Amino acid sequence: MKAYLTRHMQVFMRTLGDFARSPTATLLTVVLIGVTLVLPIGLYVGLSNLQRLTAGWQPRGSLSVYLAKGAPNTATIAAIRQVPGVATVRYISPAEGLREFSATSGLGAAAVAFRHHNPLPGVAVVTPRGGTPAKVARLATELKAVPGVAHVQSNLAWIERLDAALALGHRLVVILATALGLALILIIGNTTRAAVASRADEIAVVGLVGGTNAFIRRPFLYAGALTGGLGALCALILLEVAFLALDGPIAALDRAYGAHYHLLGPDLSQALGLLGGGALLGWLGARIAVGRALRSSRI
Amino acid sequence: MIELKHVFKRYPLGIEALSDVGFSVARGEMAFLTGPSGAGKSTVLKLLCLLERPTRGQVVVNGHDLARLKPYRLPHFRREIGVVFQDNRLLNERTVFDNVALPLLVAGMTGDEVRKRVLAALDKVGLRGRERGFPLALSGGEQQRVGIARALVHRPALLIADEPTGNLDAALSDDIIDLFQEFNDHGVTVLIATHDLRQIERLRARVIRLGEGHMVSAA
Numbered sequence: 001m002k003a004y005l006t007r008h009m010q011v012f013m014r015t016l017g018d019f020a021r022s023p024t025a026t027l028l029t030v031v032l033i034g035v036t037l038v039l040p041i042g043l044y045v046g047l048s049n050l051q052r053l054t055a056g057w058q059p060r061g062s063l064s065v066y067l068a069k070g071a072p073n074t075a076t077i078a079a080i081r082q083v084p085g086v087a088t089v090r091y092i093s094p095a096e097g098l099r100e101f102s103a104t105s106g107l108g109a110a111a112v113a114f115r116h117h118n119p120l121p122g123v124a125v126v127t128p129r130g131g132t133p134a135k136v137a138r139l140a141t142e143l144k145a146v147p148g149v150a151h152v153q154s155n156l157a158w159i160e161r162l163d164a165a166l167a168l169g170h171r172l173v174v175i176l177a178t179a180l181g182l183a184l185i186l187i188i189g190n191t192t193r194a195a196v197a198s199r200a201d202e203i204a205v206v207g208l209v210g211g212t213n214a215f216i217r218r219p220f221l222y223a224g225a226l227t228g229g230l231g232a233l234c235a236l237i238l239l240e241v242a243f244l245a246l247d248g249p250i251a252a253l254d255r256a257y258g259a260h261y262h263l264l265g266p267d268l269s270q271a272l273g274l275l276g277g278g279a280l281l282g283w284l285g286a287r288i289a290v291g292r293a294l295r296s297s298r299i
Numbered sequence: 300m301i302e303l304k305h306v307f308k309r310y311p312l313g314i315e316a317l318s319d320v321g322f323s324v325a326r327g328e329m330a331f332l333t334g335p336s337g338a339g340k341s342t343v344l345k346l347l348c349l350l351e352r353p354t355r356g357q358v359v360v361n362g363h364d365l366a367r368l369k370p371y372r373l374p375h376f377r378r379e380i381g382v383v384f385q386d387n388r389l390l391n392e393r394t395v396f397d398n399v400a401l402p403l404l405v406a407g408m409t410g411d412e413v414r415k416r417v418l419a420a421l422d423k424v425g426l427r428g429r430e431r432g433f434p435l436a437l438s439g440g441e442q443q444r445v446g447i448a449r450a451l452v453h454r455p456a457l458l459i460a461d462e463p464t465g466n467l468d469a470a471l472s473d474d475i476i477d478l479f480q481e482f483n484d485h486g487v488t489v490l491i492a493t494h495d496l497r498q499i500e501r502l503r504a505r506v507i508r509l510g511e512g513h514m515v516s517a518a
Contacts, residue, residue: 006409205388208348209449210378211405 008218015222026227029191033184033231033278038238040177041266041274045239047169049263063136065124065143068150073122076148080124083146085139087129094120121150181281184231188224188285195220196293203293213294220290221283228282232275239265300326300457300488301347306356308342308512315512316342317353322507322517324490326456329483331499332492334509340492343509344461347490348382349373361456378406381450385462387442389434395421395445396430402453420448424478440471447478451487458482460491464498472498 019026067076077091092100097120126143128136140152196203206216243263254261266274301324308317317339324330332340345351346358349365358365361379368376381402389398399417408416421427424444434442443463450458460479464472476491476498483489493499499506508515 003407003409202390206405208377208382209402209405210374212374215405
């Protein structure tokens with residue numbers, strides 16, 4: 001076992017040495033892979049951030065029940081609570097509504113002008129018990145029939161649209177990641193093919209002195225895996241640079257909306273997954289290329 | 300150790316390199332394989348190393364019927380033989396030590412054992428102290444000695460050499476052939492393909508003659 005690990009360590013060190021001897025070619029390949037990978041990763045991280053942002057906007061699947069002007073609010077709220085399928089009810093009085101509107105609309109002092117003649121109705125925010133779209137739609141119809149209710153607005157439609165858009169985005173990420181993962185395999189496969197061709201004499205000699213295909217393949221597989229892993233690291237660095245560039249505009253947006261939102265990059269497990277995935281794809285590209293070369297030279 | 304029976308080798312486009320060639324070399328024997336250019340010497344050596352397969356006939360080396368050797372056994376078979384080439388086929392970007400160590404590394408050997416064996420092999424060919432140098436810094440004769448050290452470092456039962464003195468002057472050729480003789484004295488079976496008649500006459504070893512792909516004599 002120790003001899004096995006020693007042999008692998010020797011090949012690994014020799015591969016690093018080969019990289020150091022041709023730094024420009026290595027760097028170009030690594031950056032090319034980094035640029036290839038940063039697109040799907042950036043899109044994925046962007047979608048994750050969007051999902052995180054929208055998750056806090058509204059109670060998902062809630063209903064806004066607008067009460068009629070002049071209706072007895074307490075009785076109406078009590079009637080709403082009695083409707084089957086209602087889980088919770090939060091009442092927002094016209095005065096509270098105006099305060100909230102002043103704070104979040106950006107109109108500030110201008111909204112104070114409505115202080116003496118508040119046009120906002122009382123609103124009951126209803127959380128349904130069970131959140132399937134059909135159930136919520138049925139509940140909305142029943143709530144409309146409650147005396148004192150002027151209008152019921154379902155918050156479900158736009159959430160469904162947003163969820164559909166995010167699902168589409170995620171599907172795009174998968175398609176893009178598959179296509180660009182294939183591109184990574186081709187890039188490393190081509191690099192390996194060139195390396196195999198340039199070391200044809202060495203491969204022939206190793207074969208003549210009894211080197212197995214595994215022994216011949218090993219340095220190329222290490223080179224492929226290292227190149228893929230370094231490419232993924234380069235993608236993470238590029239992503240970090242992009243986040244730094246976006247930091248200022250997002251902070252400005254935060255200030256304008258009075259919100260506190262920060263872009264989040266990939267977490268540790270995602271970053272490790274990316275590095276491992278890059279190395280695996282690199283290994284695969286090298287394995288295919290060197291395997292083809294060895295098969296064509298077999299007697 | 301080596302046995303060829305009714306061996307034919309035909310290349311694409313109908314070029315017949317060997318036609319009904321047969322001879323044997325006993326364990327511990329030293330023999331020269333000779334003949335003019337195009338006689339088929341190199342083809343015979345390629346068959347013995349399994350760089351080529353015969354079109355017809357049987358080739359047995361060190362007890363292995365090469366026609367029946369499974370591909371996965373090929374590397375293990377090659378570790379039983381040592382091969383020296385006219386152009387020595389050294390890896391110029393690797394040190395002398397690394398070149399000689401190659402057969403040991405592919406066999407899975409590591410550490411001190413590799414070092415000991417490489418230095419012993421270089422000692423035998425008179426190159427002890429040159430292990431850190433690179434092949435291109437050596438003379439033609441020294442490069443050929445490195446090639447011989449690489450062929451012998453894993454202690455093969457059979458040593459095959461293809462025109463090992465082809466690029467060397469007379470004095471260096473004598474040194475190299477004397478080295479082969481020395482290894483043969485220690486029990487290694489040696490087959491040398493050469494058209495250097497001076498060496499053949501000097502050593503008075505057994506001679507197998509080929510001519511235009513046919514056996515001429517195997518006395």
